[in-house]
Amino acid sequence: MKLRAWMLALAALGAATAVAAQDLKTPSSDQYVPRLGDIMGAAQTRHQKLWMAGKAQNWELAAFELRQLKANLVEAAVFYSGIPIGNVATLEPALQSLSDAIDAKDGRxxxxxxxxxxxGCNACHRSLKRSFVVIKVPSEQQPFANQQFAPTGKP
Ligand code: HEC
Structure with missing residues (x-):
């Protein structure tokens, strides 16, 4: 699937995603392609921040982190042909259910x-011989001490 098709698929999950990507004028693939490990490192950061924002019931921030995370996963599949598109597509139900939960402000x-x-992260890692990269739902530890996760209450 080509980048455009992926962006459309992504847009179906959250219309704001495509808009956000356009606004920021993401470089095209011939300008800059991040290493897969770097895309995944960013995905790891977003996965953690998503959890922390959800836990703090900052649904606006959670929605933002979810969009960022989805974009990372799409980039991985678009830029790295060795990654089966199907492996990313299987994450869609989980991404959709997170999106629904954020809309409904439903912590459970x-x-x-x-x-x-x-x-889903781990299923793909296992299928691509990266079973040593094990992602887990974060514990209480606070790795991002430089960011406030509680809602500010300001616009
Ligand atoms: C479609 C397949 C796929 C999915 C889905 C996927 N990954 Fe990965 N991930 C990989 C591959 C392949 C590598 C190994 C990259 C390499 O060898 O450079 C990797 C590596 C990583 C690494 C190690 C990066 C490093 O340099 O230390 C982290 C962290 C990671 N993934 C996080 C995640 C998280 C978090 C998710 C889910 C939100 C996720 N991944 C979903 C394929 C996937």
Missing amino acids: KFAKGLGELTD
Whole structure:
């Protein structure tokens, strides 16, 4: 599937995603292609921040982190042909359920969705001989001490 098709698929999951990508004028693939490990490192950061935002019930931030994370996964599949598109597509139900949970501000559904998403991360790692990269639902540890996760209450 080509980049455009992926962006459309992504847009179906959250219309704001495509808009956000356009606004920021993401470089095209001939300008800059991040290494897969770097895309995944960013995905790991977003996965953690998504969880922390959801836990803090900052649904606006959670929605933002979810969009960022989805974009990372799409980029991985678009830029790296060795990654089967199907492996990313199988994450769609979990991504959708997280998106629904955020819209509904439903903490329990959010936690379930994050668990399913995490299983999806690991399923792909296993299938591509990266079973040593094990992602888990974060514990209480605070790795991003430089960012406030509680909602500010300001526009
Ligand atoms: C479609 C397949 C696929 C999915 C889905 C996927 N990954 Fe990965 N991931 C990979 C591959 C392949 C590598 C190994 C990259 C390499 O060898 O450079 C990797 C590596 C990683 C690494 C190690 C990067 C490093 O340099 O230390 C992290 C962290 C990671 N993934 C996080 C995640 C998270 C979090 C998710 C889910 C939100 C996820 N991945 C979903 C394929 C996937």
